[in-house]
Amino acid sequence: MKKIVCITLVVLCFSNNTKAQNIQIVKFNDLKQLVYNQSDTTYIVNFFASWCKPCIQEIPVFLSFAKGTKKNKVKLVFVSLDLKTNQEKLLQIVEKYNLQNVYLLNETNANNWINKIGKHWSGAIPATLIIKKGKHKKFIANAISSETLFKLTK
């Protein structure tokens, strides 16, 4: 019996660790360094949160789009605006869709960084930024369709 409990605990710890590794907690400047570079990769940076229904609805759009593109050409980056004190639901979503490159933004005052993403962005999510060669190609302060994605990443 003891043995089973021990094994279960070890398995539980392990599975929790792998899940947590999928989400990195970052500051805005860390995020900037990740996506602004001169490589040929187009970055699709999606701002979302686990509690935001339209955000979750559009995840499959991004995933199927990425599947249809050449490797290394397009990179999806998911920036979670979930509260850092409550990551449970976020973990569930990351696991469900097997999301990669998920970053939880650890900033208290959004007024300091929102304008750097989009001048016309009020901070409502979902919102998506497309970056190519370190430059903003397009910012969409709304849900995005796969047609728009194709057009914008060309």
Next chain:
Amino acid sequence: MKTQKTLSIILIAIAIFFTNSFTPKTNKELVDFKLKNVDGNLVSLSNFPNAKGFIIIFTCNHCPFAKLYPERLNNLNLKYKELGVPLIAISSTDTIMYEEDTYPNMVIKAKDEHFNFPYLFDEMQTVAKNFKAQKTPHAFVIWKENEKWIVKYNGAIDDNGMEPEKVTESYVANAVDALLKGKNILVKETKSIGCQIAFRK
């Protein structure tokens, strides 16, 4: 292929249109409204003949960011109502998408959180459109000038949703304080993360 291209152009045009048209502006003139409060009565700005201004908060039940603020909203109303600047909260969320935001649930929320201010149901979303409110919470400070209601501040309530004790800039309170003293508002517009008010087509 051609239709697809045309479609994408249309979609991009729509996206650009939305981005620009929903950018709120200060100094915008507002029309009065009449919305149902959680006590069943209709509320308009004209119900407060002595008001110098209002703190209008677009909020809702479901949004985690809105959930951080009820106590702070009560405190704002407690302080500024007496000074002629009452607070009014409005929920304009699409209730088809979020059942938590229906009128009966608003009534429960107002009771549970001991709201000391009107919590109005903007069922048709017309008031949110008039204000160009985009998310919850989204705060506005409006002021009476020549019998007209003018937007003087729009944006965040303060600079730290998560940790109220670490707030260093109380944007809404600062704006109201400045207006009460007849001074210029230093920060007229701020940004914050919130739940999008999805406008029904």
